[in-house]
Amino acid sequence: MARVVVDVMLKPEILDPQGQAVQRALPRLGFEGIADVRQGKRFELEVEGPVDEAALARIHQAAETFLANTVIEDFVVRVEEGQ
């Protein structure tokens, strides 16, 4: 079984309070030098059968219509290496 990962992140122009909360907390915890933090979602899909062009196209479509809300989010689909 192959794993396909879909990363979904808020678009850069959308305020990300979760990322900001993390960023503000880091220095308090002693972690300096992080200029920005964004928090998004990672989906790991275990795909039955071969992960060919067609399969990837379908996953791309699922990401576009369902896993991400493209009004506010961008996404990236990739086959996980080393599987």
Add this chain to the structure above:
Amino acid sequence: MARVVVDVMLKPEILDPQGQAVQRALPRLGFEGIADVRQGKRFELEVEGPVDEAALARIHQAAETFLANTVIEDFVVRVEEGQ
């Protein structure tokens, strides 16, 4: 500025209601052939200065103590390529 990504996923033995809900929905939307879905978090950290061993070690520590809840989650730290 370099980007370091921290992927945080529920440990495999932990129930993932979110991933499960997505998995159950996919066939209804006409996407077959996905055997399992897990949903996690993706943090994108913009790091000031060089991302050397020391910086990565610190981010690893931040991930371990703060970004992930290691009681229920695993995490992976990696430098984003192509930046």
Add this chain to the structure above:
Amino acid sequence: MTLDTVKNATETPDVELPWAALGLKEDEYLKIREILGRRPTGAELAMYSVMWSEHCSYKSSKVHLRQFGEKAPQSDAMLVGIGENAGVVDVGQGYAVTFKIESHNHPSYVEPYQGAATGVGGIVRDIISMGARPVAVMDPLRFGAPDHPDTKRVLPGVVAGIGGYGNCLGLPNIGGEVVFDACYQGNPLVNALAVGVMKHEDIHLAKASGAGNKVVLYGARTGGDGIGGASILASETFEGGTPTKRPAVQVGDPFQEKLLIECTLEAFRAQLVVGIQDLGAAGLSCATSELASNGSGGMRCDLDDVPLRDATLTPEEILMSESQERMCAVVEPEKIDAFLAICEKWDVTATVIGEVTDGDRLEIFWHGEKIVDVDPRTVAHDGPVYERPYHRPSWQDALQADAPTAERLARPATGDELRAAVLQLVGSVNQADKSWITSQYDRFVLGNTVLAMPEDSGMIRVDESTNLGVAIATDGNGRYTKLDPYTGSQLALAEAYRNVAATGAKPLAVSDCLNFGSPEDPEVMWQFAEATRGLADGCLTLGTPVTGGNVSLYNQTGAEAIHPTPVVAVLGVIDDVTRRTPMAFAEEGQLVYLLGTTEDELGGSAWAQVAHDHLGGLPPKLDLDREKLLAEILIAASRDGMIDAAHDLSDGGLIQAAVESALKGGQGLRLIVPDGLDPFVFLFSESAGRAIVSVPRSEELRFTEMCGVRGLPATRIGVVDGDVVELQGQFTLPLAELREANTGVIEALLA
């Protein structure tokens, strides 16, 4: 890998099993062997070990809890008593109410969000399994020192978990408690209460009767949650195979639970269920052994049919798994299709895993082999019972002797000092406004919330056409209970009782969660014995039976136990919720009366804690007959419209209650110290049996006459007026300044 079948166990009597690692004592293990007449199989050992644990068998507390039954007051309201998943109380008009409080302390310390969330989930399933629709939840909480770094980890997680689960489940959160004290540092208390409503004829009990009836497991798939012990068993029984990692933490899925509620209630309505049991602690071990032992026959189950989330689970692990959001129903064969259809409608996985037999054994199979063959009663009911030794702590006398007298603790004397003391009190973390927490809880969902926090009790409308309602309050004061466990637990009862009456409801029944340290410490055991005795005696006098509850022991770190903390929930009924009494003083010109008697009682008080970090002396005295009288007056006054607001007095004393009522109503107060009372004592004493009320001038005579005739002291102490709280001749405090002190305190802690 050899399967440890019953046959195998008979043939290999000398195989050593890891009973000690599963928490069994040697004599317990020997008793199991005696019961079975052979060594147990691994699966049988798994079942006995979880069911005979302290948590499930109440082995240390049982002998004390018996008093709740033995001393139970005669009450016509009790429909189902202690011993079922939750007690059931008749509230009239054909309605019955079930409620119960339970702890999820330790899991919430390990993983605050999930621990608290699954605490809510567990107690709600107890309510569903009685046949009731859950209508509200409450959450009495105790945290460590407010400024301790770990409190910043535990508190937000617990609150988010309770909210995250309850909000998603669609149950209004109508009350609870938040208390900080260093004694809870490593042992926060996360108690959760749920209440449900049904018609009398809908009451369901956990029993499996009728040979041939099917046993259905429905809800979430079974995973390896909370089965550390079983993994040991698996590895030791089956040499070589290291078990895969099993999660100690259970993750809740409130959405799944919402579906469980709807699906279960629909199946009840269609009369498809003979008996039902939720799966909580001890999972299938508990559900199968309890259903079978409460029914008339035996039961046979096939573990191969249990839907799994993790295919590598061993049968022992399946039996011990504490995966959440599961239920077990017993259904007649001709109704099984209809039952499964309802599950399908709600997208709930349901599987027949066995059936009721006409024998008297619980038999469990795996891959066609019998791995459990027991008398279910020996698992569910014949656990060990301990008479643990106990004695009065060596330090108790010294603690009680250290009374907060004026000589021992400096008291504010001038107007300025009193003013400063008031600000310090209302701004202290235990007295501060809790809305940072409570605004994270949905209090409106289901559309029947009449009163919710910060009112004295939560109130839910039960019937939309008649306006029948119920009110619930939970209380517990660990400081009082530490000073005197007998009186302390009665004070908790009295306070909850008073809170219910303050809203105009008549107290009917009690549920309790007894949070204590280690029962193996005779001094802790004494606290437990005393508190239980106090509660049972108190319930007898007040006429409110204990309908059920929960015990949480071992809340201690090293030798340091938490304050003994019995949390008591009182449920009351009100015939017409439109007559409910809120706490806000909102009408200018209304008269403020203090009901009850004030004495110099500051032992264990909030003032002693806030001003001097002191705990010593005796808690306030208690007069339960006076509590009853006060309640009767409050209920009558509400019913007959004589008062517009009422607020009970408890920790923080009169001034705390007065400030809360003033801030809630956005109206100031002018107060006068009654003759013969010291201003400090008037403001800060925590004498029990008191409340303040606001009385419309037109009702004053009628109200004071009623109090006079009934013999309840009622003292006019002021009037609702202006935008300051003023103590005549002493100080003036603008509402804005009080509000400033009283709010934002919890946010500031967590920042």
Add this chain to the structure above:
Amino acid sequence: MTARVGVVTFPGSLDDRDALRAVKLAGAEPVALWHRDTDLHQVDAVVLPGGFSYGDYLRAGAISRFSPVMETIIEQAKAGMPVLGICNGFQVLTESHLLPGAMLRNNHLHFVCKDQKLRVENNTTAWTSDYAQGQEIMIPLKNMDGRFTADRRTIDELEAEGRVVFRYLDGNPNGSIDDIAGITNAAGNVVGLMPHPEHAVEPLIGTGGTDGTGFFTSIIKRLVNA
């Protein structure tokens, strides 16, 4: 004639019963609709209620939006049938693109439950005609993902066309753009808002006021006069 107003129950809907009650109290005939229905049982209007449909997993409203009943509702709404989305229902409406924009996690990252003051900015929609333009009302708010957002061009368009129907007063509880609490489509038949009018239809319950009743009386008048 009485208006038939449907209320959809998705798995995880929570305020569906309350919405049915509000419809009934206002004098219309409440009709329970099930997410698997493809047929709307001759209702004249539909309410998508609050709650956590599908646990709000993935995104609030994201999974329900694909239910069979939504296909029909989307079609009918485009043809002019009045639809009100409350809270989770609003989220479903944006996910299904019947309304523009999207809903994000509250900026303070907490669930918030409070009595919320609103201003009615548009009293010409199907669901707001019983309010005065500019009327201030108090109704409960309770959500985790209530921060309405859209790109600037969309917001400008909404503002220019008067399609912002409700605005938060006395403080923005979630960080929504321009204090927007609710919006409508161009035709005015589809309205979504985060606060819960169905919890403000009876004295004593919820806020203790009845400021939410106008939603339901508005729709009845509209349907009965139609």
